[in-house]
Amino acid sequence: MALCDGSVPNGERFEAWAPRMLRADAGPVATVMELRKTKELGIHAVARCSIHPDDLIISEQALLRLPPPSAEAQRLLRGFGELGGFLAPALCAPWATTSAEQREACLQLFYAHPGSEKRSQGTHLAACAELLRCWAPLKHSNWTPEELLHFLHIVDLNIHKDDERPQNSEFTGIFVFGSKFSHSCAPNAAWSFDREGRLQYRALCPIAEGDVLTFSYVGNGMNLITSTLLRRERLSALCFVCSCARCQGADMSRRLPCPQCGGSCYPSYPQVDDATLAGSSRDLIQDANIWKCESCKADVKASDLPLEAEEELTELVPRFMQGDPSSAREDAERLWQLRQKAAAVLSKNHWTWFLATFAWLQKCLLCLRNAPIVAFSERDLCTASTEAARWLESAAPENMEQRLCALFLAARLAQHLGTLTLPIGQTFGCVVYA
Template sequence: QVCSRALSAMAVAEHVETYHGGAVQVEEVEGKGRVLIATCDFDPGERILLEYPLVEAVADPSVPAYKRLVELAADGALQFGPLFYWSALCTLTSSDVATANVPPWPAVPEQTQEHALLLFAPPEECEKPSPSILAVIAALWPPTAGPDPARMENLLQVWIYNSFDQGSEGGSEAGAMYLAASMLSHSCSPNAAWHMDEANSFILHARKPIREGEEVTIPYLSPADLCLPTGDRREILSTSKAFWCGCERCVAPRDSTRSFRCPRCAVGSALVAASESGREAVGAGGGGDAPDAERLVCSSCGALSDAEATALLAAEAALRPWAREQAAHEGATKGPDSRLPGSDTDAAEGALERLRSAEAAGLDDKHWIVDVARGAAATEQPAMACELLRQRISAQGHVGAHAATKRARLHHALGEALCVLGDTESLQEAVAAYNVAAESLALLFGDDHPEHREAATLRDLTAKKLAHKQRAETGRPLGSGSDPASHAGGKRAALARKRGR
């Protein structure tokens, strides 16, 4: 088994060297396994690699085999969602598919399956086939036919731990597997950002400077989940990816997402200090399951007394269940991280009450619950929606590079909300907001990314609308400082030229 793992590591390393050798290489890191290491320097916005899918799987309710999986799920026979089992089925060879008792579905060449089996799957999960895999095989093949159950279990686990979501809101569920991209490890403070283009190619860009020899990391969490407290992030990763995160944010001595106004000096921010065990207290604002008591430490006057901290932590704990529910909904959506004017009025008013309660209790602007409440409190009043978005953007500017995607989408949402107001001053601010969104999204995902193109298009259209409005009101043309063409220069153009070399 050790020899097999060594051969697998060598095969993956050779693949990465062949196709991406000028950018990254595979190395084995104790406690993490195989990771990607940069073999040269990358500036923010620079593309690191582009990789085509090894295997793709799209849920198709018209295919009889997929219908059987949906029926098994409805009967409670599947431990995971039907898409994972469908993906494993789509990684079988044609010889396996041909013996099924239902019409055939897409298969892969034998070499593709061999490459898929080189990827990580927890050995303890692959020791024997699960009841779910046995149920799938029994439902799709005659008793004397079908794939090897152990191989099917291995393929299932490979998809669970290495797949990337290709689905879109309103579209079919879909996933893909990539050989080099599967070597990327997680960080809650990632130095790279990824997306998929229209051909489902995996594209990786540097989101901050990466130096030669540095590990390249991505987030396994959504932009919304990246802004949750340490305990919550670790809990999500432990449940979904079976590891306890030890990245630089998770081992930091203070949790910056749980920030309070200091009741003693009223100057500094009091942050929750990490416990000695590194695990947060039961039912605390940061999740977790260990019995350590929590401490608050002010940046200006030091540790708060138990009495001073108790009221703040109690207020946080009271708001936490509602905020986690809101954050879970936010993390499940793929669009801009906000609610624009037109949201449910009753829900918005309830969120506004919670926001006022949080602020009155001492949770400050950078606290994750305050941000969630501001996002949920957007109402049909455009002016209030704009102010809430400004407050969120201002607070997110202090929390770190991990929030870059969220900030960019908030700027986009602010641009939309300002356009609803429609006056000259609002349109001027909207042009600036769209420009920040476009620039940030280009750095994160490249100039060809749909979100960047949309923000840039809206920026230019809004600038034209502003120009017409100014001409109608004053008879003067739009000043050169607001010319959308001027936004094409500077850092963005320099990066575009650099990537073109």
């Protein structure tokens, strides 16, 4: 069975690399997935059979590892100032042991946005020429400055890097097939490195035959509960506008009270053409001027909505959520106040209210573990957990990882309280698979 359908350019090259890169733990790869190409997603992976939660989809070796720069490389990069971060992968790869075939595969099997490459001529190209001249290991590559620049854009868009675990930094690299998983804001798969540094994708939820295989390009945890606008802004750094179902539909994470009827309204964002996106084109992502009320159907002007308070909460809630565990008690108090403010001004439909609630519950768990006296009751925890579960159900029902995070938090709180009165069964039960 062929791994690529007829639409994939260089299909025979992918077929040739598959047996060398992919471990067949999940069965021969072509029985699990297929590569296809469409105008909307470019080359992408699609499930060929139904896949169960936690099933291994692929397990892949890196085509090229890009571990952190050595001390010598860091010294050289300092001379390049702001460009240093972009150029670092060119110095990290083990060029002396990389074959011509691998280098060719690096240039041919990955996607880089043509717009950002065009913008990057000039300074970037001159820096690549300089690197080829002064970095001895790179001389073996025989690459032209244009090829090196293309490689760097490929790394920018396709790198797999585990920012959560410092011990995994040696495993950073580019992976031919893992890089064909598309982004979704409600992904059906997630990846991690195994102990040997193989990239492993596992299903987060049931995946049906024909479904596009996806993960989150903006990290997991609670990054995906933010508004479509914020997710678009983050993804603009990768030069595309997400076409997933969540981004195409109404922005349910960002509903505000309708000034006319008190119901809730959601933003109607202008369309963005991602062909025009290149490099740091954040300015092209625009906020909605008009919002639509779900209840009275009125068009609401953005200027009539509490957008300043929204901006303030968007900045403060994540900041206190990320506070050091040693300040859990103070952060819990601050998050409780922010949660009250979000509820009063933006409503309990807004993502900042959900995030403040989730973060407050997290801090309460830390306090339960460490503080001699706590300033909340079991009832407070129970109410907040139930409300958080309801928010997920109404605003992000397909976001399995976020729902599981909330479920585990509620379960840990219940364990620490020695009670089963927290609403684990009723409110989060729907995400547990028997």
